[in-house]
Amino acid sequence: MSTILVFVEHKAGAARRASLETLGAAHATGLKVVAFVTGAGAADVAPKLGAAGAAEVVVVTGADSYSPDGCAADAVALIQSSGAKAFLCANTSAGKDLLARVAGALDCVPFADCVELKLQGAAFVVRRPVLAGKATITVQSNSPVLCATLRPNTFAAATAGGSAAVSSVATKGGKVLVTSVAAKADAKLDVKEAPIVVSGGRGLREAPHFKLVEDLAAAFGNAAVGASRAVVDAGWRPHSEQVGQTGKTVSPQLYFAVGISGAIQHLAGMRTSKVIVAINKDAAAPIFKVADFGIVGDAFEVLPVLTEAIKKARS
Ligand SMILES: Cc1cc2nc3c(=O)[nH]c(=O)nc-3n(C[C@H](O)[C@H](O)[C@H](O)COP(=O)(O)OP(=O)(O)OC[C@H]3O[C@@H](n4cnc5c(N)ncnc54)[C@H](O)[C@@H]3O)c2cc1C
Structure with a gap:
C-alpha cells in the first residue's frame, strides 16, 4: 500500500x-x-x-x-x-x-x-x-x-x-537552529486556526475603537481578532492579525468583516470562510458580494447590540 x-x-x-x-x-x-x-x-x-x-x-x-x-x-x-x-x-x-x-x-x-x-x-x-x-x-x-x-x-x-x-x-541535523522563540505574552488565538474570526477595517476610524471588535470576539469565547491591511499599515493592529494577500489566509467557520470594504487583496485571505457576515454602512461595498449575511449599518451601533445578543445566547 x-x-x-x-x-x-x-x-x-x-x-x-x-x-x-x-x-x-x-x-x-x-x-x-x-x-x-x-x-x-x-x-x-x-x-x-x-x-x-x-x-x-x-x-x-x-x-x-x-x-x-x-x-x-x-x-x-x-x-x-x-x-x-x-x-x-x-x-x-x-x-x-x-x-x-x-x-x-x-x-x-x-x-x-x-x-x-x-x-x-x-x-x-x-x-x-x-x-x-x-x-x-x-x-x-x-x-x-x-x-x-x-x-x-x-x-x-x-x-x-x-x-x-x-x-x-x-535527526540528520541542519545548518540553522532556532535557539529561542519569543512568544507573545498573551495566549490569543491565531486567526489562521480560530473557528471564528472577527476582523475590523478602516471603518472603525481609530485604534481604540477596536475594543468593539475585541468585545464581539470575546463574547464568542473562541474567536480571534483579524484586521485589514489598512489598519495594520496605520499601526492600529499587529501584522500577525492581517488577513489577506499579504497577510494570513483564513478559512474559519464564521468570518465577520466589520468596516472592511472588501478589496480583492482582503478577499484573497478570507473568501473560503464557511459563513461570511459583513457589517458596513455602505450598501454598495464589494464585501457584500461574498457575504452570506450582510448588515448595512453603522458598526458603532451594530457591534454593541450584536455582542450583547451573543453573550445572552451563550449564557
Ligand atoms: C499588493 C497589495 C497587497 C495587499 N494586501 C492586503 C491584505 O493582505 N489585506 C488587506 O486587507 N488589504 C490588502 N491590501 C489593501 C487593499 O487593497 C485595501 O486597501 C484594504 O483592504 C482596505 O482596507 P479596509 O477595507 O479596512 O479600508 P477601506 O477600503 O477604507 O474600507 C473601509 C470600509 O468601512 C466602511 N465604513 C466606514 N465607516 C463605517 C462605519 N461606521 N460602520 C460600518 N462600516 C463603515 C466603508 O463603507 C468602507 O467600505 C493590499 C493592497 C496591495 C496593493
Whole structure:
C-alpha cells in the first residue's frame, strides 16, 4: 500500500489542530499514513497520533531545537526510506517553509494551500486557489512524490481512533537552529486556526475603537481578532492579525468583516470562510458580494447590540 508522510507540528504536548486536519485528510485517502514529529516534547505527542489517523509515527530524536533545513533533510530521508508517494503538512509558516525545501530537494512541484486532496487511480489530485483566491484550479500531480500543504480549517480531523506503532530515528541535523522563540505574552488565538474570526477595517476610524471588535470576539469565547491591511499599515493592529494577500489566509467557520470594504487583496485571505457576515454602512461595498449575511449599518451601533445578543445566547 502506498504511504503518505505527514509532518505534525505540536505545542505544549499537543498536536496543532491544523496538523490533525492534515492527518485527517491523509487518512481519508485510504492510504497508509506515517506521521513524523520533531522537537522537544515530540515523544509525548507521538502516541496520541494513532487516534488522529496515523498508522505509524516516527519521532525524530536529537532535534530539540528546531532546524528548518534539518527538518527538511529528515523529511526527505523518511520519504525515501518509507517510499512515500506524498508528503503533506499544514499550510502554516513552518509547513510552507518545509514544503519548499522538501519539494526542492526531491525536484518535485510544490502545491501550496490546497483546499481539496483526493486520489484518482494512483494519481493525487489537489485543488488550490489561484489569482488571489478569485478562482481555484484542480491539478493532478505527476511528480514522483506529491508535496503539498493543506489549508487549515478546511479538512476534517480523523475521529475514527486507533493506535500507531511509534519508532524513532536520529535527526540528520541542519545548518540553522532556532535557539529561542519569543512568544507573545498573551495566549490569543491565531486567526489562521480560530473557528471564528472577527476582523475590523478602516471603518472603525481609530485604534481604540477596536475594543468593539475585541468585545464581539470575546463574547464568542473562541474567536480571534483579524484586521485589514489598512489598519495594520496605520499601526492600529499587529501584522500577525492581517488577513489577506499579504497577510494570513483564513478559512474559519464564521468570518465577520466589520468596516472592511472588501478589496480583492482582503478577499484573497478570507473568501473560503464557511459563513461570511459583513457589517458596513455602505450598501454598495464589494464585501457584500461574498457575504452570506450582510448588515448595512453603522458598526458603532451594530457591534454593541450584536455582542450583547451573543453573550445572552451563550449564557
Ligand atoms: C499588493 C497589495 C497587497 C495587499 N494586501 C492586503 C491584505 O493582505 N489585506 C488587506 O486587507 N488589504 C490588502 N491590501 C489593501 C487593499 O487593497 C485595501 O486597501 C484594504 O483592504 C482596505 O482596507 P479596509 O477595507 O479596512 O479600508 P477601506 O477600503 O477604507 O474600507 C473601509 C470600509 O468601512 C466602511 N465604513 C466606514 N465607516 C463605517 C462605519 N461606521 N460602520 C460600518 N462600516 C463603515 C466603508 O463603507 C468602507 O467600505 C493590499 C493592497 C496591495 C496593493
